[in-house]
Amino acid sequence: MADAVRVAAQSMIARFVAGVAAVVLAAAPVLIADGADHTVGTAAVRIHGKIRQVLTDANGMTLYYLATDAPVRSTCTGECARVWPPFISAAAVTSDGALRGRVRLVNTDNGSQVSYNGHLLYRYSGDTAPGQANGDGVGGRWWVADTELQAGASSGAVVAPGAVEHREGGGSESGMGGGMGGR
Secondary structure (H helix, E strand, O other), rough: OOHHHHHHHHEEEEHHHHHHHHHHHHHOOEOOOOOOOEEEEEEEEEEOOEEEEEOOOOOOEEEEEOOEOOOOOOOOOOHHHHHHOEEEEOOOOOEEOOOOEEHHHEEEOOOOEEOOOOOEOOOOOOOOOOOOOOOHHHHHHHOOOOOOOOOOOOOOOOOOOOOOOEOOOOOOOOOOOOOOOOO
């Protein structure tokens, strides 16, 4: 009898630890691996019945922006960032070549956050697979970042030290080499 109770208790503890680990991992900011082919890609996604070209991370997950953010300041931190993990990168940002706008790293309270045309980028915890866009329009403030996203209120975002801003046709404003074509 004592063995059965011990086994049941160990099983409960194991399930609890696994559940806590899953919550912690889901709440963690998205960090781009140095070996990814690109930081920001694109995909055709159906949103409210229409197909749109949206920005994605290297895993094909839809990226979003928050209407209340400033180009260099995130208004989504703490609990908000658990639902909307900021899209951060430890390395210079790259794209798959399909973007016409500016992709850059910006120092925010969340870390080195990726932005597109002055809009800080996030993932949505409610998206569980590539091709989903369940966060579009949430709270009237969260929107899918698509390839047509216009420049934010200010295009003068502060680029993280050592980061590269990419533009179509190559080159960068920070003087480092690079271009839109990924690695």
